Amino acid sequence: QSVLTQPPSASGTPGQRVTISCSGGSSNIGGNTVNWYQQLPGTAPKLLIYNNDQRPSGVPDRFSGSKSGTSASLAISGLQSEDEADYYCAAWHDSLTDYVFGTGTRVTVL
Amino acid sequence: EVQLVQSGAEVKKPGESLRISCQGSGYSFASYWISWVRQMPGKGLEWMGRINPSDSYTNYSPSLQGHVTVSVDKSTGTAYFQWSSLQPSDTAIYYCARHGPWGSIYFDYWGQGTLVTVSS
Numbered sequence: 588q589s590v591l592t593q594p595p596s597a598s599g600t601p602g603q604r605v606t607i608s609c610s611g612g613s614s615n616i617g618g619n620t621v622n623w624y625q626q627l628p629g630t631a632p633k634l635l636i637y638n639n640d641q642r643p644s645g646v647p648d649r650f651s652g653s654k655s656g657t658s659a660s661l662a663i664s665g666l667q668s669e670d671e672a673d674y675y676c677a678a679w680h681d682s683l684t685d686y687v688f689g690t691g692t693r694v695t696v697l
Numbered sequence: 698e699v700q701l702v703q704s705g706a707e708v709k710k711p712g713e714s715l716r717i718s719c720q721g722s723g724y725s726f727a728s729y730w731i732s733w734v735r736q737m738p739g740k741g742l743e744w745m746g747r748i749n750p751s752d753s754y755t756n757y758s759p760s761l762q763g764h765v766t767v768s769v770d771k772s773t774g775t776a777y778f779q780w781s782s783l784q785p786s787d788t789a790i791y792y793c794a795r796h797g798p799w800g801s802i803y804f805d806y807w808g809q810g811t812l813v814t815v816s817s
Contacts, residue, residue, distance in 0.1 A: 622803040637803040686744035
């Protein structure tokens, strides 16, 4: 059972903005940086955001990350059909000595 | 180009042993930690453990301790994930992933995944 909680699903029409939340605690998000991964159907995960708000080279600037206290968010602006995927937040958990992933959010483009 | 190429799918019986591999190329293998991540059928991602290829230091998820072993062969740039006695609950896709620079706790490159099926 993950210690990082995400909504199971989110959806929007093409061009809309979608936001995914990730709720944790002081031992994980509160004290460490947050990363986000995108997993397209049938493929390996891909790094989308690291260190709370940094985009790796090649990730469109439609994707943005933020963190406040023990929560983090991923925003997708200008939603596109190819954004249909599962999205996971993740952070190091100090007391567990563990890297924990969120429960995952499936984004659907209507 | 950085690549992590994993070994092929495996079908095993309960109690059997297994070692799967992940070969890195296109970068200095010893300079980047490698982690292993599990995805059970229809489920989310779970971190299993990590290894520093330069000195083979490892640490594991508390839920796994003793059940699996992570190792590397620096000479071939290959990381391994192995079980001494598989259980049906080990059925999953296993991904290797490279950490960011300086041991950063995020994974910037991933292998394609190895499907392990354990069934009698």
